[in-house]
Amino acid sequence: MSEREFDVVVFGATGVTGRQVAAYLAERCAGDGPSWAAAARDPAKLERILGEVGVKAPPTIVADLNDAASLAAMAARTRVVLNLAGPYTLYGRPVIEACVSSGAHYADLTGEIPFVRQMIDAYDARAREAGVKVVEVCGFEALPPDLAVLLAAEAARERYGEDLAEADVEVSFKGPPGMPRASDMLSGGTLQSLAAAAGGEDAGAVSDPAALVTDPAFAAAVRRRSPITIAPRRGSDGTVLAPMAPAAFINPAVIQRTAELSAAERGGHPEPFRYREGLALGGGGATLPLRYAAAGMIAGVQAGVLAAARARPTVRKRIGRAMTKVFPSSGFGPTGERLERWHWRLSVLGRTTGGREVSVSVDADGHPGYLATARMLGEAGLLLAEEGATPDRAGCLTPATALGSGSAQRFERAQMRFTVAP
Numbered sequence: 001m002s003e004r005e006f007d008v009v010v011f012g013a014t015g016v017t018g019r020q021v022a023a024y025l026a027e028r029c030a031g032d033g034p035s036w037a038a039a040a041r042d043p044a045k046l047e048r049i050l051g052e053v054g055v056k057a058p059p060t061i062v063a064d065l066n067d068a069a070s071l072a073a074m075a076a077r078t079r080v081v082l083n084l085a086g087p088y089t090l091y092g093r094p095v096i097e098a099c100v101s102s103g104a105h106y107a108d109l110t111g112e113i114p115f116v117r118q119m120i121d122a123y124d125a126r127a128r129e130a131g132v133k134v135v136e137v138c139g140f141e142a143l144p145p146d147l148a149v150l151l152a153a154e155a156a157r158e159r160y161g162e163d164l165a166e167a168d169v170e171v172s173f174k175g176p177p178g179m180p181r182a183s184d185m186l187s188g189g190t191l192q193s194l195a196a197a198a199g200g201e202d203a204g205a206v207s208d209p210a211a212l213v214t215d216p217a218f219a220a221a222v223r224r225r226s227p228i229t230i231a232p233r234r235g236s237d238g239t240v241l242a243p244m245a246p247a248a249f250i251n252p253a254v255i256q257r258t259a260e261l262s263a264a265e266r267g268g269h270p271e272p273f274r275y276r277e278g279l280a281l282g283g284g285g286a287t288l289p290l291r292y293a294a295a296g297m298i299a300g301v302q303a304g305v306l307a308a309a310r311a312r313p314t315v316r317k318r319i320g321r322a323m324t325k326v327f328p329s330s331g332f333g334p335t336g337e338r339l340e341r342w343h344w345r346l347s348v349l350g351r352t353t354g355g356r357e358v359s360v361s362v363d364a365d366g367h368p369g370y371l372a373t374a375r376m377l378g379e380a381g382l383l384l385a386e387e388g389a390t391p392d393r394a395g396c397l398t399p400a401t402a403l404g405s406g407s408a409q410r411f412e413r414a415q416m417r418f419t420v421a422p
Contacts, residue, residue, distance in 0.1 A: 004104075006078040007034040007385035008378075011063060011095060012085030014040050014049045017109065017139075020339070020374030021082060025381070026055045028413065034382055039063040039074050065091050068098065075102035079385040082377055083108040088136075089115040093122075096134060100127050105384045107402075109139040109377060111250040114205040117212055120396040128395040135402040138380055139373035141246070142254040143399040144346050144416065145169050145277065147408060148360045149255050150262070150400040151420050152350035155358045162352035167255075169277035169348050170235055171244065173368065176341035206309040207249050209275070212257035212398075221272040222256050230302050232295035233278065240288065241278030242295035243302050246369065251277060258398045265393075271353075339371040364416040375414035383407050 007029075013022045025036045037059035040046040046060055063074040065085060075081055075098040083095045088110035099106040100123055110116060116136045127134045137143075153164045205211040209228050210219035230243040244251065252275050263270035279298070281291045346362040366372040383389045383403055391404040408418040 004077060004079050005035070006037045006059070008036045008080045008082060008381040009039050009061060009074060009078040010036070010082050010084065010381075011039040011074065012083060013038040014042075014046055015084050017370050017374050017377075018084035019049055019053050019055075020371055021084060021378045021381075022050050022055050022058065023053045024375050024378035024414070026058065028378065028382065034385060035059075037061050037078070041065075065094055068094060071095055071098035072102055075099045075104040078104055080105045080107065080381045082381045086110060086112075088112050093119070096123060100130055100132050100134065103130055103132060105133045105135070107133075107135040107138045107377060107380055107384065109141075109373060110136050111141045111247060113137075113208075113211050113250060113253050116253075116396075117205055120212060120214070124396040131394045133384060133390075133394055133402050134396045135380070135384070135399055136396070137250065137254050138399045138402075139377055140368045142251040143376050143380065143403075144362045144364070145251050145348070146254050146258055146398055146400040147403070147405065148346060148348045148362055148418060149275070149350070150258055151405050151408060151418060152348050152358045152360045153259070153262070154405055155360070155420050156350060156352045156356070159358070160352055160354060160356050162354045162356065163271050164273045164350045164358075165353045166274045166351040167276075167348055168350075169251075169275075169346060170239070170241065170280050171277070171344065171346045171368075172280040172282060173342065173344045176338060205253075207306050209252040209256055211253040213253075213260050215260060215270070218260055218270050218272065225272040226252065226256070226274045226276075228252055229276075230299045230306070232292055232299055235278060235280055239280045239282065240291040240295050242281055242298040243279065244277045245279050245298065247302055247305065248277070249302075249306070251275075254398050258400045261398065261401045339367045342367045342371070344368045344372070359421040361419045361421070362416060363419075366415055372414070372416060376411060376416055379411055379414040383410060 008025060010018060010022050012018045022038050029036050038046055038050060039061040041062065041064040043060045043062055050058055061074050063070045071094055081095065081099050081104050083092065083106065085091050088108060089112045092108060092110060092115060096106055096119055119134065123134055149167050152167060156162050156164050207228055209226050210222040213219040213222060228249050230248045233241050235241045255275055260270045281294055344364055348360040350358045364372050366375060380403060390402060390407060393401060
């Protein structure tokens with residue numbers, strides 16, 4: 001891999017998030033920095049769209065999802081491929097195949113947990129043998145909570161010699177001033193991914209907190225100890241907590257897989273812990289009943305997706321196709337200043353098996369689902385490309401196990417700051 005032409009290639013750079021990843025890398029790699037390129041099937045369109053976000057004449061690679069040879073050639077030229085071409089259930093596998101076969105690390109933004117499980121079954125052993133890291137769910141879902149919970153677990157062991165028994169995650173957002181817009185919260189790409197997951201072959205895994213766990217005994221313990229719930233509830237300070245946006249059934253499976261992989265590396269057996277998360281709805285001018293009503297609406301939408309995922313296969317496929325037609329296309333999403341003027345905070349309160357507390361916070365700037373996600377994926381790609389910057393592991397990994405807790409400080413460059421409370 002040391003002879004590769006590029007450190008990072010962004011595949012699918014014409015999308016809402018892909019163009020922001022390219023913009024971040026263009027800034028980070030300026031001068032004598034790492035080398036990067038953008039890849040798509042239409043180079044003229046690629047250059048035009050990237051020019052709109054200030055990326056002028058980047059190195060480009062022609063690669064097409066329907067042309068396996070072009071994907072293999074792309075992967076062979078780089079250390080890392082960042083895949084932004086979703087929905088991944090429909091389009092992700094050929095890119096992963098090309099990376100594993102060509103010896104390039106891979107990362108994407110999928111939240112389609114059934115697809116992630118399929119890729120673990122198909123590629124984990126091959127990727128380990130090839131020394132390749134396949135890192136999925138590597139954006140706002142689920143890098144910040146995954147890495148923050150890992151930091152909390154490590155602090156619990158270092159300070160008290162105890163494992164985590166509970167981890168509670170709360171996220172709060174502060175958006176730009178003025179009236180919110182529909183595109184501020186969910187892009188077409190995210191909605192199309194939800195439709196693909198709900199209508200896919202293994203959609204039943206959508207609501208399984210142990211969907212990515214391979215040890216049957218640990219999986220059963222996780223399901224008992226830490227089921228996924230979407231009902232609104234009160235937070236530690238009385239805040240109304242809605243289900244996590246865009247979905248409450250993405251992060252839990254990733255975080256439980258991190259626990260399993262981390263325990264295996266330490267030579268022990270993973271211990272199940274209760275994981276809960278929620279989107280904090282602040283007071284502002286809204287009364288408590290109004291905040292509960294808003295939380296209920298978010299929960300209702302997610303309940304509908306879960307109901308579709310649990311339906312009979314023929315019904316599920318029809319619902320998935322209908323959702324695909326009704327939802328906006330992948331080009332729909334926030335742009336311009338609607339991306340910049342956001343601040344968000346994620347907090348982890350962990351309790352150990354001995355009843356002690358540890359806490360970790362993440363403060364970040366930029367729209368969480370698009371601009372902040374683009375920055376963190378771009379930085380993750382640079383970490384994966386840099387020799388010795390990440391742990392010596394391979395296979396189908398979570399963001400936290402692929403990047404390691406030592407990477408937390410690097411994300412300050414992506415305007416995301418991790419702090420472990422003393």
